[in-house]
Amino acid sequence: AQTVTQSQPEMSVQEAETVTLSCTYDTSESDYYLFWYKQPPSRQMILVIRQEAYKQQNATENRFSVNFQKAAKSFSLKISDSQLGDAAMYFCAYRSASGSWGKLQFGAGTQVVVTP
């Protein structure tokens, strides 16, 4: 079974600064997908970024980028130029690429606090 670990319950960052959220996972599979979802106070889960395990290039989406280290089973999210609207709970999630396409396994989440 796969497990996803987010060891930082909360991270604080000042506006315009950079924050990095860590995520590690455990799997015996070689082909899978990793995701970062954002859950603001409205509780709506929003996809931030996704990474395909067989792609070595790190995914980027505007101010969001990941550092994917497959051998180390690490998948960190970097938020650059932080904005007040980035304040939310961030979840790292794992999904197998073989069959269980509808099943995401989530970490416990990291609360990001953005201070002016």
Place this chain on the structure above:
Amino acid sequence: KAGVTQTPRYLIKTRGQQVTLSCSPISGHRSVSWYQQTPGQGLQFLFEYFSETQRNKGNFPGRFSGRQFSNSRSEMNVSTLELGDSALYLCASSFGRDRTDTQYFGPGTRLTVL
């Protein structure tokens, strides 16, 4: 394009009752997955439906069941409610066809069991 919708948004029930939650996926999506979110257990996968068939199931008791209709809308039912069933129930939809699939979530249904 309309997003995933869930109804109702809030529910209050008492122990022993049953409840039905509804999820309408994004147009064209045929897979619907359900998740339970609680402060203690976090986000846990309940089950996934694709083309009216349950394709995956999480580790929840039989009191939790679901179904999917021909228009891909899905319902989740919880019978004999317990206090511990109080949670935010999220559904997510996707095309469900291949490995590149990405899930998009609805706003959730907040269930409170008294």
